[in-house]
Amino acid sequence: MGKKYVYVWNKNRVEGNSKMKDILGGKGANLAEMASLGLPVPPGFTISTEVCKYYWDNGRKFPEDLKSVVEEAMTELENVTGKKFGDNKNPLLVSVRSGAAVSMPGMMDTILNLGLNDESVEGLAKLTNNERFAWDSYRRFIQMFGDVALGIAHEKFEEALNEVKREKGVKQDLELDANDLKKVVELYKKLYKEEGKEFPQDPMKQLWIAIEAVFGSWNNPRAIKYRQINEMDKQGLLGTAVNVVAMVFGNMGEDSGTGVAFTRDPNTGEKKYYGEFLTNAQGEDVVAGIRTPKSLDELKSINPKTYNQLLEVMDKLEKHFRDMQDIEFTVEKGQLYMLQTRSGKRTAAAAVKIAVDMVKEGLISKQEAVMRVKPADIEKLLHPIFDSEELKNAQYIGKGLPASPGAATGKIVFSADDAEKLAKDGEKVILARPETSPEDVGGMNVAEGILTSRGGMTSHAAVVARGMGKTAVVGAEDIVIDLKNKVIKSNGVELKEGDWISIDGNEGKVYAGKIKTVRPEGLAGDISVLLEYADEVSVLGVRANADIPRDAKVAREFGAQGIGLCRTEHMFFGPERINKMRTMIVSKTEEQRKAALEQLLPFQRSDFKGLFEEMEGFSVTIRLLDPPLHEFVPESDEQIKEVAKMIGISEEELRSTVKDLEEFNPMMGHRGVRLAITYPEIAEMQTKAIILAAIDMIKEGKKVQPEIMIPLVGNVKELTILKESVKRIADELIKENNVDLEYKIGTMIEVPRACVVADQIGAEADFFSFGTNDLTQLGLGFSRDDYGKFIGDYIEKGIYEKDPFQQIDREGVGRLIKLALDGGRSTNPKLKVGICGEHGGDPDSIEFAHLVGLDYVSCSPYRVPVARLAAAQAAVNYKRGKTVNY
Numbered sequence: 001m002g003k004k005y006v007y008v009w010n011k012n013r014v015e016g017n018s019k020m021k022d023i024l025g026g027k028g029a030n031l032a033e034m035a036s037l038g039l040p041v042p043p044g045f046t047i048s049t050e051v052c053k054y055y056w057d058n059g060r061k062f063p064e065d066l067k068s069v070v071e072e073a074m075t076e077l078e079n080v081t082g083k084k085f086g087d088n089k090n091p092l093l094v095s096v097r098s099g100a101a102v103s104m105p106g107m108m109d110t111i112l113n114l115g116l117n118d119e120s121v122e123g124l125a126k127l128t129n130n131e132r133f134a135w136d137s138y139r140r141f142i143q144m145f146g147d148v149a150l151g152i153a154h155e156k157f158e159e160a161l162n163e164v165k166r167e168k169g170v171k172q173d174l175e176l177d178a179n180d181l182k183k184v185v186e187l188y189k190k191l192y193k194e195e196g197k198e199f200p201q202d203p204m205k206q207l208w209i210a211i212e213a214v215f216g217s218w219n220n221p222r223a224i225k226y227r228q229i230n231e232m233d234k235q236g237l238l239g240t241a242v243n244v245v246a247m248v249f250g251n252m253g254e255d256s257g258t259g260v261a262f263t264r265d266p267n268t269g270e271k272k273y274y275g276e277f278l279t280n281a282q283g284e285d286v287v288a289g290i291r292t293p294k295s296l297d298e299l300k301s302i303n304p305k306t307y308n309q310l311l312e313v314m315d316k317l318e319k320h321f322r323d324m325q326d327i328e329f330t331v332e333k334g335q336l337y338m339l340q341t342r343s344g345k346r347t348a349a350a351a352v353k354i355a356v357d358m359v360k361e362g363l364i365s366k367q368e369a370v371m372r373v374k375p376a377d378i379e380k381l382l383h384p385i386f387d388s389e390e391l392k393n394a395q396y397i398g399k400g401l402p403a404s405p406g407a408a409t410g411k412i413v414f415s416a417d418d419a420e421k422l423a424k425d426g427e428k429v430i431l432a433r434p435e436t437s438p439e440d441v442g443g444m445n446v447a448e449g450i451l452t453s454r455g456g457m458t459s460h461a462a463v464v465a466r467g468m469g470k471t472a473v474v475g476a477e478d479i480v481i482d483l484k485n486k487v488i489k490s491n492g493v494e495l496k497e498g499d500w501i502s503i504d505g506n507e508g509k510v511y512a513g514k515i516k517t518v519r520p521e522g523l524a525g526d527i528s529v530l531l532e533y534a535d536e537v538s539v540l541g542v543r544a545n546a547d548i549p550r551d552a553k554v555a556r557e558f559g560a561q562g563i564g565l566c567r568t569e570h571m572f573f574g575p576e577r578i579n580k581m582r583t584m585i586v587s588k589t590e591e592q593r594k595a596a597l598e599q600l601l602p603f604q605r606s607d608f609k610g611l612f613e614e615m616e617g618f619s620v621t622i623r624l625l626d627p628p629l630h631e632f633v634p635e636s637d638e639q640i641k642e643v644a645k646m647i648g649i650s651e652e653e654l655r656s657t658v659k660d661l662e663e664f665n666p667m668m669g670h671r672g673v674r675l676a677i678t679y680p681e682i683a684e685m686q687t688k689a690i691i692l693a694a695i696d697m698i699k700e701g702k703k704v705q706p707e708i709m710i711p712l713v714g715n716v717k718e719l720t721i722l723k724e725s726v727k728r729i730a731d732e733l734i735k736e737n738n739v740d741l742e743y744k745i746g747t748m749i750e751v752p753r754a755c756v757v758a759d760q761i762g763a764e765a766d767f768f769s770f771g772t773n774d775l776t777q778l779g780l781g782f783s784r785d786d787y788g789k790f791i792g793d794y795i796e797k798g799i800y801e802k803d804p805f806q807q808i809d810r811e812g813v814g815r816l817i818k819l820a821l822d823g824g825r826s827t828n829p830k831l832k833v834g835i836c837g838e839h840g841g842d843p844d845s846i847e848f849a850h851l852v853g854l855d856y857v858s859c860s861p862y863r864v865p866v867a868r869l870a871a872a873q874a875a876v877n878y879k880r881g882k883t884v885n886y
């Protein structure tokens with residue numbers, strides 16, 4: 001006996017069940033399951049997804065023994081129904097329907113009423129004593145067969161149908177009688193001839209053409225696109241199954257009908273029946289919108305018995321499958337039949353509510369609940385979105401990278417200063433720049449959103465915007481942002497400073513004009529409960545990247561368990577601080593630098609104390625100064641003139657300093673630990689500020705866990721030199737103040753060499769934090785600010801599956817992380833390890849962090865809820881220590 005390709009279900013036997021979706025597809029598996037439950041399901045059989053794979057792998061040919069097996073299944077179907085396929089007096093009609101393992105609604109093909117021909121339609125009319133029904137079924141079959149199997153445009157059939165309706169002077173299909181429908185059939189046959197096609201009168205020939213059409217639809221353009229959009233190809237799907245099901249008819253009169261129903265409201269998640277139905281109709285009428293359906297509630301008054309039976313079935317299905325069900329049903333002469341059930345698609349809000357409610361109802365566990373909601377759904381619920389009605393009429397002008405989620409609308413400004421001025425006057429603004437720099441942070445902070453024409457997903461604009469919870473679209477290269485003339489040009493549209501613009505950070509789209517935004521509910525109610533479940537399940541901790549107390553406060557509200565990265569460079573750009581920083585930079589001696597830094601010390605101490613207060617009792621990892629000094633100096637002639645006067649030096653001297661600080665490749669230049677090696681007084685001042693702020697907390701009776709992180713270490717000697725200095729200063733201050741304070745000293749792993757010598761570095765460090773933005777940049781040799789020009793081509797050609805700055809490149813960067821992790825823990829088993837790059841908020845990267853055994857991830861405050869859910873899902877799916885799929 002060969003491989004099994006066909007599985008039957010009927011009142012005598014059932015060969016499949018709901019756990020066989022990979023082989024039977026979702027539709028076939030659930031039809032078999034419903035039959036096993038004794039529910040009213042029309043009999044039929046499923047040709048497996050393995051046949052689909054065979055068909056496409058073998059030049060669109062079927063397995064040799066498939067024909068005989070299908071014929072045997074048709075014979076069994078005839079015996080069960082008491083009807084004969086192709087018979088002129090009592091014909092068996094079937095539907096031929098697609099069904100993949102994962103639901104792809106409307107993407108593949110279905111044909112109803114198959115088996116009718118010029119003779120059997122007459123027999124069906126006599127058998128049912130309903131001539132109109134028979135010809136209505138026939139015209140539907142001819143249309144669907146021509147459209148789906150033979151490629152005749154659906155619109156051409158509709159035009160023929162409308163021609164008869166115009167001639168009769170009616171608007172609805174229902175108003176056509178049997179004679180009218182006979183005319184429709186003749187017009188349809190004429191259309192076949194005009195298209196050079198033949199309508200087969202042999203039912204068995206019809207069946208095989210239909211089966212091949214359904215298998216063929218697996219690779220139609222819309223199905224391929226749907227799988228790409230929903231990332232289904234990586235799920236190892238074999239293809240679609242084909243379900244051949246005995247027809248039941250909803251178009252037999254007013255006591256018949258068809259409908260779609262949900263066991264809960266798919267929009268809100270509310271526990272109430274939801275659906276629509278049509279009397280005297282077949283399934284495609286509901287889906288296609290040909291007629292306006294009635295509310296499911298109206299079925300109660302039309303047919304109370306059927307309505308009550310339907311509710312009983314719906315309740316049974318939801319309890320059995322333990323999820324909200326989307327069902328299709330038909331009523332034939334008062335008899336209910338179930339045609340399909342599947343887990344229903346739902347909105348983000350409904351997904352959360354249903355998951356939480358079902359835990360409370362005892363239907364599912366907390367682990368199952370966290371798996372029922374996508375991390376992206378949580379993100380949608382926390383960021384503003386555009387009003388759907390207004391968006392329909394919006395003027396689209398271009399697209400960039402969706403760098404930070406949400407929707408924002410405001411008046412265009414081209415400088416951070418202008419943003420701050422207008423925002424102070426109560427204006428909503430969008431800051432538009434070719435690319436932002438740290439000096440723009442004030443304007444970014446007050447803007448509703450940020451738009452740049454350059455940069456990638458980890459550019460300055462993207463990283464800072466996500467940290468601030470600001471909507472951002474970056475790298476919109478087709479949009480010209482002209483700073484000189486203060487205009488934006490794109491797709492023939494020109495917008496001036498002060499004009500309204502709207503940006504969608506979820507999709508990267510940009511629109512001219514003002515579009516209303518709607519902010520969803522915050523982290524409360526059902527979302528809060530679901531994330532509490534997630535925290536119970538998770539193994540991986542979730543921290544936040546936060547530089548100011550306000551962001552730390554947001555992070556705690558969103559459930560962060562500490563700060564994984566405080567970027568101290570952002571603290572120096574305040575108006576009362578920047579010139580003190582510049583004075584330090586232009587100083588010629590160590591004493592002068594120390595004097596300037598001493599003026600910055602109180603500010604830093606206050607900054608760190610604010611973070612410690614918001615994160616009381618949790619770890620706060622503070623990165624010592626990372627960027628090169630050139631980022632703090634003025635650029636334009638006007639700025640140089642103004643700054644030179646403020647700090648009391650000549651313009652020439654300041655220009656000379658600016659020129660001296662220029663670097664050919666600042667990313668690989670004088671920054672991070674290298675800066676601290678040359679100018680140790682900077683790190684010394686920051687160490688004092690951190691420890692003094694922590695001592696202030698202790699003296700107030702509060703708990704504090706400071707972690708001092710030295711960035712960009714690639715050689716263990718860099719770490720030992722800085723560690724000695726940090727430890728000396730910290731221990732002296734602790735002793736002077738007579739307090740008991742524990743602190744940690746660690747490093748940011750972002751240089752590939754550090755991964756190779758991690759055993760040496762681990763012996764000296766209390767913790768590692770992977771700066772995956774720079775590790776990706778240096779590991780791949782891709783500039784974070786320029787890679788946007790070519791990464792689309794790389795992804796399209798399959799060189800990388802995803803943007804490596806958004807999702808960890810497991811094969812390359814992932815192996816570096818694993819190498820560093822193993823090396824570090826080989827010399828320091830207690831080494832605490834996390835990720836603080838932008839990957840810390842990406843679900844796939846979080847799964848990787850869980851798999852390799854990291855302790856935590858750190859992300860922007862507004863992605864903390866997403867990370868909490870993703871960490872829980874990783875824990876449910878995988879045990880720690882499982883071999884990583886590189």
